[in-house]
Amino acid sequence: MQVNQHTTIHVKVRPACALIILLIGTLLLVVGLIVSIAIDTTAIKLHTIWEAIFHYKSGILQYQIVRNLRLPRALASALVGACFAIAGAIMQGMTRNPLASPGLLGVNAGAAFALAICLAFYPSLSFQYLIIFSFVGATFSSGLVYGIGSIAKGGLTPVRLALAGVAVSSLLTAFSSEISIYYHIAQDIAFWHAGGVVGANWSQIKIMLPWVTGGMIGAFILSRSITVMSLGEDIATGLGQRIMLVKLAGSIIVLVLAGTAVSVVGPVGFVGLVIPHIVRILVGVNYRWIIPCSAVCGSLLMVWADIGSRVINYPFETPVGALIAIIGVPFFLYLARKERREL
Numbered sequence: 635m636q637v638n639q640h641t642t643i644h645v646k647v648r649p650a651c652a653l654i655i656l657l658i659g660t661l662l663l664v665v666g667l668i669v670s671i672a673i674d675t676t677a678i679k680l681h682t683i684w685e686a687i688f689h690y691k692s693g694i695l696q697y698q699i700v701r702n703l704r705l706p707r708a709l710a711s712a713l714v715g716a717c718f719a720i721a722g723a724i725m726q727g728m729t730r731n732p733l734a735s736p737g738l739l740g741v742n743a744g745a746a747f748a749l750a751i752c753l754a755f756y757p758s759l760s761f762q763y764l765i766i767f768s769f770v771g772a773t774f775s776s777g778l779v780y781g782i783g784s785i786a787k788g789g790l791t792p793v794r795l796a797l798a799g800v801a802v803s804s805l806l807t808a809f810s811s812e813i814s815i816y817y818h819i820a821q822d823i824a825f826w827h828a829g830g831v832v833g834a835n836w837s838q839i840k841i842m843l844p845w846v847t848g849g850m851i852g853a854f855i856l857s858r859s860i861t862v863m864s865l866g867e868d869i870a871t872g873l874g875q876r877i878m879l880v881k882l883a884g885s886i887i888v889l890v891l892a893g894t895a896v897s898v899v900g901p902v903g904f905v906g907l908v909i910p911h912i913v914r915i916l917v918g919v920n921y922r923w924i925i926p927c928s929a930v931c932g933s934l935l936m937v938w939a940d941i942g943s944r945v946i947n948y949p950f951e952t953p954v955g956a957l958i959a960i961i962g963v964p965f966f967l968y969l970a971r972k973e974r975r976e977l
Contacts, residue, residue: 716930720932732911737903737904738799743804743810746896747771904962911965
């Protein structure tokens with residue numbers, strides 16, 4: 635298809651719906667953060683939370699609990715939820731594949747595999763280096779998925795890519811489990827593999843914040859190009875898009891966001907699948923709206939899932955990944971069935 639470089643492409647956009655999502659989503663996110671801080675083994679009053687945040691006194695135990703345990707956990711939930719959702723939105727836009735997500739295409743499992751190796755061989759490695767290793771693992775696994783998916787006759791299709799991702803994820807997860815058992819770190823890594831932010835702290839947030847901020851800014855800068863890419867490579871080429879450069883930049887952003895999130899919360903799946911897909915249905919296909927809306931909704935899902943993990947089986951804690959999978963698995967099966975009918 636030949637498209638004049640100056641041709642204007644009109645895409646379906648619902649800015650009013652996007653603004654409503656951003657407004658209500660942000661409000662619910664703030665409420666979720668407050669609830670996350672307030673509830674746990676011991677309930678803390680709203681006045682105490684306010685005082686602990688804005689008028690901190692180190693000698694008061696409840697202030698210490700809020701500032702050093704619950705607040706970093708709540709913020710980490712919001713950050714990793716946004717990371718997974720934005721990464722999924724970019725992957726779906728660049729590949730035009732509604733099944734694309736960091737979890738289903740092996741990015742999460744690869745990062746988790748690299749971190750399992752680090753915990754086994756370099757247990758004293760700092761969190762800053764763990765993030766870098768998670769990037770390497772995510773790059774390796776995503777390359778493996780695309781390589782396997784491309785071998786079959788007919789090239790990559792959404793279902794074939796998803797199946798390759800599931801296969802590679804299962805393999806790397808099995809290797810991670812074997813490493814954890816052999817090197818006697820199974821207890822340390824088991825809950826992290828299931829997904830949870832119980833161990834999040836301020837030092838982790840300070841290290842991950844520049845990576846997350848850079849990834850989000852990069853995603854927003856790239857949003858117009860991803861919108862054009864989502865219309866098809868022929869149209870993108872006709873409009874003067876440098877496709878390979880956009881794909882490279884988008885892939886780096888995905889690896890940064892997903893790798894950082896996995897290093898904190900573990901390989902939580904389906905956030906990057908469900909959230910961007912629903913947001914795209916609601917706001918249209920302009921990624922300048924999809925990316926910020928996905929960030930807010932991803933944070934919202936992760937924060938409230940973390941709250942649910944503490945109250946469903948109180949006083950025990952349910953892995954966050956298990957709760958999100960209850961939503962994600964049926965959604966994935968629905969999308970896979972829909973794609974199969976359209977082949």
